[in-house]
Amino acid sequence: MTPAVYGVLFVFLAPVFGGLLAGVDRRVSARMQGRIGPPLLQPFYDLGKLLQKQARQVNPVVEPLLLGHVFFMAVSGVLLLSGTDLIFIAFVFALAALFLVLAAGSVNSPYSFAGAERELVVLLASEPFFILMMAAICKVTGASTYAGVLASPQLVAVQLPGVLLAFLLVATIKLRKSPFDISTSHHPHQELVSGLTTDMSGRMLAYVELAHWYESALLCAFMVLLFNWSVPLGLLAFAIAYALEVLVDNSTSRAKWQLVLRSTWAATLVFSGGNVLALFLLSR
Amino acid sequence: MSFFSRSPWILHYDGSSCNGCDIEVLACLTPLYDVERFGVLNTGNPKHADILLVTGSVNERNIEIVENLYRQMPDPKVVVAVGACACSGGIFARAYNIQGGIDKVIPVDVYVPGCAARPESIIDGVVQGIAALEAKRKKTA
Ligand code: SF4
Numbered sequence: 398m399t400p401a402v403y404g405v406l407f408v409f410l411a412p413v414f415g416g417l418l419a420g421v422d423r424r425v426s427a428r429m430q431g432r433i434g435p436p437l438l439q440p441f442y443d444l445g446k447l448l449q450k451q452a453r454q455v456n457p458v459v460e461p462l463l464l465g466h467v468f469f470m471a472v473s474g475v476l477l478l479s480g481t482d483l484i485f486i487a488f489v490f491a492l493a494a495l496f497l498v499l500a501a502g503s504v505n506s507p508y509s510f511a512g513a514e515r516e517l518v519v520l521l522a523s524e525p526f527f528i529l530m531m532a533a534i535c536k537v538t539g540a541s542t543y544a545g546v547l548a549s550p551q552l553v554a555v556q557l558p559g560v561l562l563a564f565l566l567v568a569t570i571k572l573r574k575s576p577f578d579i580s581t582s583h584h585p586h587q588e589l590v591s592g593l594t595t596d597m598s599g600r601m602l603a604y605v606e607l608a609h610w611y612e613s614a615l616l617c618a619f620m621v622l623l624f625n626w627s628v629p630l631g632l633l634a635f636a637i638a639y640a641l642e643v644l645v646d647n648s649t650s651r652a653k654w655q656l657v658l659r660s661t662w663a664a665t666l667v668f669s670g671g672n673v674l675a676l677f678l679l680s681r
Numbered sequence: 682m683s684f685f686s687r688s689p690w691i692l693h694y695d696g697s698s699c700n701g702c703d704i705e706v707l708a709c710l711t712p713l714y715d716v717e718r719f720g721v722l723n724t725g726n727p728k729h730a731d732i733l734l735v736t737g738s739v740n741e742r743n744i745e746i747v748e749n750l751y752r753q754m755p756d757p758k759v760v761v762a763v764g765a766c767a768c769s770g771g772i773f774a775r776a777y778n779i780q781g782g783i784d785k786v787i788p789v790d791v792y793v794p795g796c797a798a799r800p801e802s803i804i805d806g807v808v809q810g811i812a813a814l815e816a817k818r819k820k821t822a
Contacts, residue, residue, distance in 0.1 A: 423717075431712040435720050436687075442720055445684035446731075449818065451755035453728065591726040598728040598755045 404479035415610020416440045429647045452599030455504045462500035463604040469493035470611035480542040483531040501593040512592030516580035518654045522661040526567045559672025563664040576652040688720040692730035698737025701797035702764035708800045727753035738766045740778045751787040757817035759790040761810045764798045
């Protein structure tokens with residue numbers, strides 16, 4: 398198959414993957430709390446319901462911005478798999494998140510606005526890492542595309558264990574897991590009402606969910622980049638990482654934004670930066 | 682196909698209750714009853730909610746709040762009054778500041794009796810609320 402076909406497949410399969418992942422997540426979380434939990438397909442039922450429900454338009458820009466959010470999330474995946482430069486992906490990924498911030502910031506609700514501000518903070522916290530990660534992967538493998546990295550004989554995770562460690566931390570932000578889920582308030586947490594999504598109803602909220610499913614799939618694809626010697630191994634690593642995230646999600650309380658920013662920057666600088674620096678010194 | 686019966690999201694509002702019914706509502710979320718099995722979520726945000734679960738009666742101060750929450754919920758939506766207070770004012774009915782049951786202010790679809798209402802009957806009320814939700818959806822669709 399050509400890379401372009403993978404890109405198209407991503408558009409259709411990533412939501413299925415993300416939705417199932419969310420379903421497994423909710424069931425596993427429930428079991429951790431001694432409950433049985435919802436059916437595996439619950440996220441799809443929720444999405445279906447949201448699409449059938451009335452969507453209150455708070456202002457005329459929210460919907461286009463949220464559509465932009467979904468679109469660019471999907472596009473980041475398509476570009477990634479169809480062989481675009483990896484560093485470029487990091488920027489498109491950030492752009493997608495920015496659309497969500499704009500949508501949430503455009504409404505009058507103070508909760509939504511506070512959520513938007515916090516989302517900007519976590520973007521600020523995670524973005525430097527993704528750029529550094531992509532640059533480091535390109536440097537180590539000498540390739541700049543997804544297929545190129547997978548074909549490279551260099552084993553990324555072995556060369557970049559620090560980056561892998563920091564990735565786990567930053568993924569907590571992107572997967573919206575406690576203690577770093579400061580901008581939205583996924584159930585059963587109810588801080589800030591619903592944070593970013595406070596003023597979004599019906600299909601607006603469905604767009605946010607859908608974009609998040611794309612985002613999860615994208616993070617999984619990033620994990621495969623780190624374990625580039627075999628795709629199943631990358632998927633397995635993602636499954637283990639996700640299980641860890643769920644455990645942490647269920648056993649920690651939410652952090653303040655200062656801590657989120659400091660810890661992710663420290664991890665980016667110390668683990669990833671240190672890792673890259675060590676490689677540089679060793680190769681001299 | 683309708684998804685409302687599989688994913689009813691709930692907003693719980695406490696009027697002037699004694700908190701007895703509220704504790705029973707929260708009990709529904711605990712491992713013993715675990716309403717999330719049926720896709721029920723306790724959202725805390727009127728704009729995401731399908732079912733407004735009210736405990737306690739309305740008084741002079743919270744009329745506006747109850748109306749406001751109801752107005753903010755997108756259609757279709759139903760209201761479930763939980764406990765004697767929410768149904769009719771209960772033991773507080775004659776108090777100077779109490780207006781009466783929730784139906785004095787907003788239309789109520791399901792009345793759950795009891796003081797305090799038991800978790801089983803609250804879940805039953807929600808199930809009947811889902812049926813009402815379906816009926817409303819069909820009417821608007
Ligand atoms: S019905 Fe009884 S238990 Fe429930 S709020 Fe009223 S007084 Fe309390």
